[in-house]
Amino acid sequence: MIPATFEYVRARSVREAISLLQQHGGRAKLLAGGHSLLPLMKLRLSQPEMLIDLGPVDELRGIREEGGSLVIGALTTHDEVANSPLVRERVPLLAECASQIGDVQVRNRGTIGGNLAHADPAADYPAAALALEAQLECEGPAGSRTVPASQWFVDLLTTALGPDEVLCRVRVPVQTKGQGWSYIKLPHPASGYSLLGVACLVTVDGGVCRDARVAVTGAGPKAVRLTKVEQALVGKRLEEATVAEAARLASDGLEASDDLYASAEYKRHLAVVYTKRALLRAAERAAG
Amino acid sequence: MTGVRVSMTVNGVEYTRDVEPRTLLVYFLREHLGLTGTHVGCDTSTCGACTVLMDGKAVKSCTVLAVQAEGARITTVEGLARDGELHPIQQAFWDEHGLQCGFCTPGMMLAAVDLLQRNPNPTEDEIRHALEGNLCRCTGYQHIVNAVKAASRIMGAAVGAPAGGE
Ligand SMILES: Cc1cc2nc3c(=O)[nH]c(=O)nc-3n(C[C@H](O)[C@H](O)[C@H](O)COP(=O)(O)OP(=O)(O)OC[C@H]3O[C@@H](n4cnc5c(N)ncnc54)[C@H](O)[C@@H]3O)c2cc1C
Ligand code: FES
Numbered sequence: 001m002i003p004a005t006f007e008y009v010r011a012r013s014v015r016e017a018i019s020l021l022q023q024h025g026g027r028a029k030l031l032a033g034g035h036s037l038l039p040l041m042k043l044r045l046s047q048p049e050m051l052i053d054l055g056p057v058d059e060l061r062g063i064r065e066e067g068g069s070l071v072i073g074a075l076t077t078h079d080e081v082a083n084s085p086l087v088r089e090r091v092p093l094l095a096e097c098a099s100q101i102g103d104v105q106v107r108n109r110g111t112i113g114g115n116l117a118h119a120d121p122a123a124d125y126p127a128a129a130l131a132l133e134a135q136l137e138c139e140g141p142a143g144s145r146t147v148p149a150s151q152w153f154v155d156l157l158t159t160a161l162g163p164d165e166v167l168c169r170v171r172v173p174v175q176t177k178g179q180g181w182s183y184i185k186l187p188h189p190a191s192g193y194s195l196l197g198v199a200c201l202v203t204v205d206g207g208v209c210r211d212a213r214v215a216v217t218g219a220g221p222k223a224v225r226l227t228k229v230e231q232a233l234v235g236k237r238l239e240e241a242t243v244a245e246a247a248r249l250a251s252d253g254l255e256a257s258d259d260l261y262a263s264a265e266y267k268r269h270l271a272v273v274y275t276k277r278a279l280l281r282a283a284e285r286a287a288g
Numbered sequence: 289m290t291g292v293r294v295s296m297t298v299n300g301v302e303y304t305r306d307v308e309p310r311t312l313l314v315y316f317l318r319e320h321l322g323l324t325g326t327h328v329g330c331d332t333s334t335c336g337a338c339t340v341l342m343d344g345k346a347v348k349s350c351t352v353l354a355v356q357a358e359g360a361r362i363t364t365v366e367g368l369a370r371d372g373e374l375h376p377i378q379q380a381f382w383d384e385h386g387l388q389c390g391f392c393t394p395g396m397m398l399a400a401v402d403l404l405q406r407n408p409n410p411t412e413d414e415i416r417h418a419l420e421g422n423l424c425r426c427t428g429y430q431h432i433v434n435a436v437k438a439a440s441r442i443m444g445a446a447v448g449a450p451a452g453g454e
């Protein structure tokens with residue numbers, strides 16, 4: 001399978017990518033790792049007339065710590081996130097999530113920016129970004145702006161990114177002592193994407209849960225926070241019975257869709273089971 | 289459609305060609321350079337038969353545009369042996385019967401080289417995990433896993449042996 005013809009340009013900077021987007025309007029698309037876009041183009045489900053390759057834009061690479069957050073360049077690959085000592089130490093939830101994306105070859109090419117910009121309903125990073133309350137830094141013709149993850153995912157494959165904007169960096173608050181975390185997923189046996197994935201981050205102090213963030217991906221059109229589950233945990237000790245009871249709320253109002261492999265009903269069931277497992281692991285880690 | 293100039297080093301040799309932007313790296317290697325050891329299995333990023341090393345890392349070359357490999361170092365199965373001597377991973381696949389029809393083998397070996405570069409002494413679990421992106425219809429995988437283990441022993445014994453690639 002070969003994609004339809006397109007023009008190809010290499011951007012040398014974010015500024016150049018933005019001006020190319022402006023010049024070519026809706027006919028052009030940015031290219032990062034290509035591991036969502038190229039499969040779609042091979043199937044001719046997407047036929048951009050021009051690809052603007054971000055590959056050479058070095059300012060979009062790298063991971064650094066700054067003011068209580070890790071700042072991760074959009075072109076950072078899943079493999080780099082999964083194996084970065086800095087990410088593993090400061091935001092282990094993100095590393096745990098990245099290490100479960102697809103397979104080694106996919107992780108070697110796919111990028112965090114491409115993953116979040118594409119917003120595949122079965123992608124893993126969206127759940128982690130929601131639970132970590134990441135901030136997405138974009139640049140466009142009018143300058144830069146920061147979008148919280150909670151406002152980023154709009155609908156199926158749709159984000160808050162503007163047509164002439166580039167997602168440049170993901171800012172992730174570092175985890176603190178007393179926080180427990182986990183990312184677990186049931187991978188689709190063929191593609192590796194999440195049939196269902198749950199990210200959670202709990203803050204425990206004096207044995208009591210002070211803050212809980214739980215996000216699920218894979219069930220419906222976009223990843224979402226499970227606020228009812230979260231509320232049921234705050235102020236409680238994270239014992240198995242409490243966690244199980246809260247997890248039961250995971251399917252309450254959860255938008256889920258049937259696909260070729262799994263029914264909506266099965267996915268809602270998985271949401272409960274995986275939320276419980278993820279929370280128990282997080283509680284264990286919070287306890288040290 | 290105008291061609292785009294691309295230069296890359298494949299198995300230590302530098303090539304410059306004009307290609308249509310939509311040319312996938314795997315077809316560039318097979319059809320433009322005649323390196324047919326890299327196979328096309330699924331063409332949908334699933335099977336790993338097209339795996340090559342790009343700057344030392346395993347990638348599925350059916351899901352990379354040739355133009356994205358500008359300036360990259362590519363290693364294909366043809367680049368594993370040196371001076372007529374098989375690379376340890378090739379020797380180990382031979383010794384341990386790590387292949388039957390051989391279709392998946394080039395991709396398996398290059399994914400294994402990526403693993404052994406990161407982790408010279410992997411456990412069976414780690415080997416299976418690292419080969420998740422490579423499908424084999426013949427062997428049932430056990431002999432492949434054995435081969436990767438054997439390669440790690442050979443490479444561990446030959447201290448200073450190159451881990452792979454050009
Ligand atoms: C076999 C296979 C298995 C996979 N399994 C998983 C999985 O288990 N979990 C998972 O989460 N993902 C999975 N993926 C998807 C993978 O993670 C992709 O790499 C990722 O979703 C997209 O990142 P990319 O860099 O490849 O983006 P591309 O494919 O290059 O781009 C995707 C989209 O985002 C836009 N874009 C890219 N970068 C930017 C930017 N900086 N700013 C604005 N827009 C941008 C592009 O224009 C395009 O529309 C899988 C992919 C494959 C092929
Ligand atoms: S041919 Fe590339 S993954 Fe199957």
Ligand code: FES
Nearest residue numbers: 388389424425426
């Ligand atoms: S040996 Fe035949 S596909 Fe693996």
